[in-house]
Amino acid sequence: PSMLGILGGGQLGRMFAVAAKTMGYRVTVLDPDSNAPAAQFADVHLCAPFNDAAALKTLAQTCAAVTTEFENVNADAMRELARTTRVSPSGDCVAIAQDRIAEKAWINKAGLPTAPYLAIESVEDIQVDLTPYLPGILKTARLGYDGKGQVRVSTPDEARAAYANLGGQACVLEKMLDLKLEVSAIVTRVSAAQMAVFPVAENSHKNGILDVSIVPARIAPALAASAQQMAQSLAEALDYVGVLAVEFFVLADDSLVVNEIAPRPHNSGHYTLTACLTDQFQQQVRAMCGLLPGRTDLLSPVVMVNLLGDVWKEDGREPNWDVLAEAPNAQLHLYGKKQARPGRKMGHFNVMAATADEALEQAEALKDTL
Numbered sequence: 001p002s003m004l005g006i007l008g009g010g011q012l013g014r015m016f017a018v019a020a021k022t023m024g025y026r027v028t029v030l031d032p033d034s035n036a037p038a039a040q041f042a043d044v045h046l047c048a049p050f051n052d053a054a055a056l057k058t059l060a061q062t063c064a065a066v067t068t069e070f071e072n073v074n075a076d077a078m079r080e081l082a083r084t085t086r087v088s089p090s091g092d093c094v095a096i097a098q099d100r101i102a103e104k105a106w107i108n109k110a111g112l113p114t115a116p117y118l119a120i121e122s123v124e125d126i127q128v129d130l131t132p133y134l135p136g137i138l139k140t141a142r143l144g145y146d147g148k149g150q151v152r153v154s155t156p157d158e159a160r161a162a163y164a165n166l167g168g169q170a171c172v173l174e175k176m177l178d179l180k181l182e183v184s185a186i187v188t189r190v191s192a193a194q195m196a197v198f199p200v201a202e203n204s205h206k207n208g209i210l211d212v213s214i215v216p217a218r219i220a221p222a223l224a225a226s227a228q229q230m231a232q233s234l235a236e237a238l239d240y241v242g243v244l245a246v247e248f249f250v251l252a253d254d255s256l257v258v259n260e261i262a263p264r265p266h267n268s269g270h271y272t273l274t275a276c277l278t279d280q281f282q283q284q285v286r287a288m289c290g291l292l293p294g295r296t297d298l299l300s301p302v303v304m305v306n307l308l309g310d311v312w313k314e315d316g317r318e319p320n321w322d323v324l325a326e327a328p329n330a331q332l333h334l335y336g337k338k339q340a341r342p343g344r345k346m347g348h349f350n351v352m353a354a355t356a357d358e359a360l361e362q363a364e365a366l367k368d369t370l
């Protein structure tokens with residue numbers, strides 16, 4: 001069977017490896033961590049830095065196709081791999097998603113709205129009238145996730161001080177919008193003719209980290225269809241190959257604004273593991289191999305609850321999983337991480353029920369008893 005390669009061995013790499021192995025492929029994971037969650041499921045674990053020339057050469061020479069699971073992978077390494085083997089998404093698309101300035105410019109170029117923002121590449125860029133972006137959020141252009149690298153600011157002085165505090169690195173100052181809801185749409189694109197989009201998830205965050213996804217999102221069907229359409233047009237504009245997640249804000253007037261994209265399966269798509277005809281990791285395998293995307297039909301309303309290290313006991317003991325085992329409509333997924341830390345994504349569980357509201361009620365009750 002063909003070997004598939006993945007840059008990154010976190011939980012997304014782990015779920016990718018499970019899908020790929022189930023579908024009959026072999027898997028090589030590149031990750032410097034000997035305890036990487038994906039390593040247990042890999043045929044080959046290249047335990048080396050992401051820029052290790054020998055490891056990249058091995059990937060290029062032994063893999064029929066290579067993908068990535070983490071956003072901060074070196075885009076140049078992906079471009080280099082693409083000279084020898086099939087790489088998706090492309091290094092170019094990954095580079096866009098890694099830089100909020102390029103990302104927002106591309107979203108606007110595709111004809112889609114973002115929050116009003118100011119790109120700040122150097123200190124001169126912030127010496128303008130900032131009032132259109134205030135109150136706002138200053139976000140580092142690179143390397144931010146789970147709300148890290150973000151500062152809320154209300155006045156021009158605060159914004160300039162926060163920029164200086166971030167060491168003068170490239171940032172965007174984004175106007176704080178009044179959000180009614182947040183939703184995401186995940187699209188799988190192999191070519192213009194071969195695209196499939198998952199049902200829209202409604203996402204709620206706690207402390208900047210995804211907490212719960214509710215599917216179908218409790219929004220008008222036309223609005224959900226419009227989010228799916230926008231995700232597809234963005235994938236098209238980027239000539240994207242692979243799984244692309246698009247996060248949206250829903251504003252008070254029911255308009256949609258694109259927040260950001262992720263060039264990979266997404267935490268808000270973990271519900272697909274239980275509740276869709278094809279899951280997002282199977283789609284990643286299909287897209288990287290140039291196969292048709294699978295059908296994305298939702299089999300049941302579903303709620304996904306993230307399990308952060310915070311639910312582990314003080315002494316490091318695991319939560320009481322029995323309550324989940326005893327719920328026949330719940331599925332637990334653990335990522336095999338040894339150390340639980342506050343804010344660290346350790347696993348998730350999906351709850352299926354007749355309606356999204358019912359699934360949410362049960363999911364919350366289950367979480368409370370852990």
Ligand code: ATP
Nearest residue numbers: 115137144145146147148174175176177205208260
């Ligand atoms: P992720 O882990 O999803 O990559 P991130 O660190 O890249 O997160 P964002 O998605 O930019 O961060 O923002 C995190 C959260 O902060 C959003 O989901 C939203 O709840 C809130 N937020 C971000 N930007 C805005 C905004 N312009 N107006 C209102 N709320 C915002």
Ligand code: MG
Nearest residue numbers: 144145146260
């Ligand atoms: Mg992000």
Ligand code: MG
Nearest residue numbers: 146247259260
């Ligand atoms: Mg986000």
